[in-house]
Amino acid sequence: DGGITQSPKYLFRKEGQNVTLSCEQNLNHDAMYWYRQDPGQGLRLIYYSQIVNDFQKGDIAEGYSVSREKKESFPLTVTSAQKNPTAFYLCASSIVGTGVYEQYFGPGTRLTVT
């Protein structure tokens, strides 16, 4: 089912707790991305990484952190500093080459913070 997996599918946390969302890909893609999806707002980029041990902030990075220690993995931590963390989180990956290439999305994690 696509080669990019996210776990868990649903996640519930209490306010004030940090939570880490998993994203793994076996597509041998160099680039990986995290998006947040809210109703009526499309996909907003949180963080992205072109290569292992390097990543950049996207449009809405505040309250989030990432790591890229392995090519296959790009975990996202939603910290207690994120003011409105309840959302649907999508991870994606793509090859890096000359030009822009298709992004392949994972199935997503729906995070609910109460």
Added chain:
Amino acid sequence: GENVEQHPSTLSVQEGDSAVIKCTYSDSASNYFPWYKQELGKRPQLIIDIRSNVGEKKDQRIAVTLNKTAKHFSLHITETQPEDSAVYFCAASTDSWGKLQFGAGTQVVVTP
């Protein structure tokens, strides 16, 4: 940075009719314009894309047109079917490798 606006936000069409979704972008350096389809509860999937050196691209019932001068691009779906019901996202990229700016999405409902 790049800003992508997408219209309409919802679109209801009769089965067999055509559907058109329009997007405008702000950065004239944008050079790649993909369209993604997201069915309810599923991941977004690429359905068609176009690069800035091409004005139109077609794949069966789906076509995309690009007007670089006006900075807008459109998705056309002909002979719509119930399975075309989904949310469609346009996007644009100015980067040389992959970072995308997405539109807000269009909910398409095809009624029998």
